[in-house]
Amino acid sequence: MPSTAATAPRRIARSAGAALVSAALTSVIAEAIAGNGLAVVTGLSGRALGLPRWLAIAGPALGGVGLLNIPLTYGWTPTGLAERISLYSYLLWALLTGLELVRPARRTV
Numbered sequence: 001m002p003s004t005a006a007t008a009p010r011r012i013a014r015s016a017g018a019a020l021v022s023a024a025l026t027s028v029i030a031e032a033i034a035g036n037g038l039a040v041v042t043g044l045s046g047r048a049l050g051l052p053r054w055l056a057i058a059g060p061a062l063g064g065v066g067l068l069n070i071p072l073t074y075g076w077t078p079t080g081l082a083e084r085i086s087l088y089s090y091l092l093w094a095l096l097t098g099l100e101l102v103r104p105a106r107r108t109v
Contacts, residue, residue, distance in 0.1 A: 027038050032066055035090035039063030042097070055100055062093040 042049065043059020051059075066089035078099040 029070060032070065032083065032090060034085035036066030036086060039090060039093040040067070052100065053094040055096060058096060059093055062089045065089045
């Protein structure tokens with residue numbers, strides 16, 4: 001049986017690794033909540049911001065999927081899959097919004 005002095009570095013390394021994984025998961029979840037919340041709020045403010053109708057609808061829809069995904073799927077799907085769905089919904093909204101912002105404005109005569 002190994003002595004406790006010999007196994008102490010392994011226990012410390014395992015607990016440090018668990019702390020790093022926990023911190024990474026927490027930051028990913030916080031990013032997903034903030035990003036999807038931004039998509040919802042921006043979409044709901046679409047008229048005031050002058051967004052096209054389709055983008056004002058896409059924001060709350062994609063943000064809602066991202067926000068509801070983690071609590072609804074956590075525990076019965078792999079954690080990485082639940083996080084990716086939340087992040088990809090936010091990233092899709094950000095891509096669509098960015099493309100709309102750089103697209104030349106239509107002329108109305």
